[in-house]
Amino acid sequence: MYNTKAYAAASATSPLAPATIARRDPTEHDVQIEILFCGICHSDLHEVRSEWSSGRTTVYPCVPGHEIVGRVSKVGSAVTKFRPGDLAAVGCLVDSDGTCPPCKAGLEQFCPNLTGTFNSPDKHLGGVTYGGYSESVVVNERFVLRLPSSLDLAGAAPLLCAGITTYSPMRRWGLTKDKKVGVVGLGGLGHMGVKFAHALGAHVVVFTTSPNKKDDGLRLGADEVVVSRNADDMQKHAGSFDFILDAVSADHDINAYIQLLRREGNLTLVGAPAKPLAVAAFGLLFGNRSLSGSLIGGIAETQEMLDFCGAHDITADIEVIPIQKVNEAYERLLKSDVKYRFSIDMASLKSE
Numbered sequence: 001m002y003n004t005k006a007y008a009a010a011s012a013t014s015p016l017a018p019a020t021i022a023r024r025d026p027t028e029h030d031v032q033i034e035i036l037f038c039g040i041c042h043s044d045l046h047e048v049r050s051e052w053s054s055g056r057t058t059v060y061p062c063v064p065g066h067e068i069v070g071r072v073s074k075v076g077s078a079v080t081k082f083r084p085g086d087l088a089a090v091g092c093l094v095d096s097d098g099t100c101p102p103c104k105a106g107l108e109q110f111c112p113n114l115t116g117t118f119n120s121p122d123k124h125l126g127g128v129t130y131g132g133y134s135e136s137v138v139v140n141e142r143f144v145l146r147l148p149s150s151l152d153l154a155g156a157a158p159l160l161c162a163g164i165t166t167y168s169p170m171r172r173w174g175l176t177k178d179k180k181v182g183v184v185g186l187g188g189l190g191h192m193g194v195k196f197a198h199a200l201g202a203h204v205v206v207f208t209t210s211p212n213k214k215d216d217g218l219r220l221g222a223d224e225v226v227v228s229r230n231a232d233d234m235q236k237h238a239g240s241f242d243f244i245l246d247a248v249s250a251d252h253d254i255n256a257y258i259q260l261l262r263r264e265g266n267l268t269l270v271g272a273p274a275k276p277l278a279v280a281a282f283g284l285l286f287g288n289r290s291l292s293g294s295l296i297g298g299i300a301e302t303q304e305m306l307d308f309c310g311a312h313d314i315t316a317d318i319e320v321i322p323i324q325k326v327n328e329a330y331e332r333l334l335k336s337d338v339k340y341r342f343s344i345d346m347a348s349l350k351s352e
Helices: 042-048 153-160 162-172 188-199 211-220 231-235 281-285 299-312 323-334 346-351
Strands: 002-008 017-023 030-040 068-075 087-090 093-095 136-140 180-184 203-208 224-227 241-246 261-269 290-293 318-322 341-345
Touching: 002 346, 017 136, 030 087, 030 153, 030 323, 030 346, 042 323, 068 136, 068 153, 087 153, 093 136, 153 162, 153 188, 153 299, 153 318, 153 341, 162 188, 162 241, 162 299, 180 188, 188 203, 188 211, 188 241, 188 299, 203 211, 211 224, 224 231, 318 323, 323 341, 323 346, 341 346
Parallel strands: 180 203, 180 241, 203 224, 241 261, 261 290, 318 341
Antiparallel strands: 002 017, 030 068, 030 136, 030 341, 068 087
16 A cells, blocks of 8 residues: 545535545556546536435545546556556546446446446445546556557546547447537537547537537537527428437426437437436427437447547647646636636646
8 A cells, every 4th residue: 555645625615635545556457557637527526516416425535536647657467458658548437346247248337336436435445436636546457548649648638538428329329421410518528529420420510509619619520500599590400410419417408409300310418417307208209219328438438439539639628737726627617617628737746
C-alpha cells in the first residue's frame, strides 16, 4: 500500500480539497498508472453532491473522476498487455466478476458485481474506490485500455465516458454513410455524437434550442443545424431519421423527436433527465419506431472506440484546467459554461 495526492470532497456540501489517499500495491494482474489528465463528467458532480435520485448514496471522502489517461509506471508479474512507459486509459469500470452473462457477452457495465472507478466497494483495501482526481491509480489489467499515441492526451480523457456513451449506440444501430442521424443537444455528450456520426459517414443534423450554436454545430461536423423551437423547421424533417441520439438531461418534449423518425427508426437516450419523460404511445406504434437507452459500453467496445478515434483523429473539445480550479469548473458546468468538456491537468496536483 502507498499514499498518493488527490482532491476529495468530505461531504455533500464541501468543496473538493487536497487530500491524501491510499492505493494498493500492484498485484500480479495489476497495472499502476501515473495519471496525466482526468476529464470532468457531470456524474462526478452528482456523485460528489450525492444527488442521484436512484437512491445511490455517496461515501465520503469522495475522490471522483472516471475519464483517466496516463502512463504506466509499474505492472504486476502476470501482466502481458502493458509495460512501463505505455500510454493507458481507464474509464468508468475497474473490475467485474468476469463470470456472469453480461461479462461473458463483453457487457461488463451490466455486471451485478461490477466495481466502479470511484465510490464502489473496494475489495482490496476496504472502504470505497477512489477515482482519477489523483496522482496515480492501480487497476486490474482487464480494465486498462490502450490509448493511441496520435491523440492529444487532454482531449482524449473525455472519450472514456462521453466518447463511449455516444459511440456505443451508434455502432449498435448500424450507422453508416447511407443513414440520417439526429443529435439532440450540443453539449459534452452531443458534441461527441456529432463527431462520431460524421466520421461514420452519416448525414448529421443537430437539434438545439440555442441559435448561437449553429456555427459550432457545423464546425463539429453537422450537415444541418435546426433550432428546435422553430416548428416549421422541425416539420421539414418529419419521418426522415434512421436514428436520433438524445443527449439532453433537462426536461424536454421527446415526442417531437419521435415524430421525426422514419419507419423502424430508433431514438436512444443517453442524457438522464431528473423527471420521467412523457411518451405518447401512438408516436411509437405508428411506424414501428423504438425508444431505447444506452449505458457506456463494455471494455472491448471502449477499446474499439479509442482505436476508431485514433484512426479518425477524434478527441473532445476541451478546456484544460489545473486541479485547483475544479470547484469553479463544477459551478461553470451547472451553467453549461464550457465548450465542451473540462480536462484536468494532473501535473498541477504536484504543487499541493
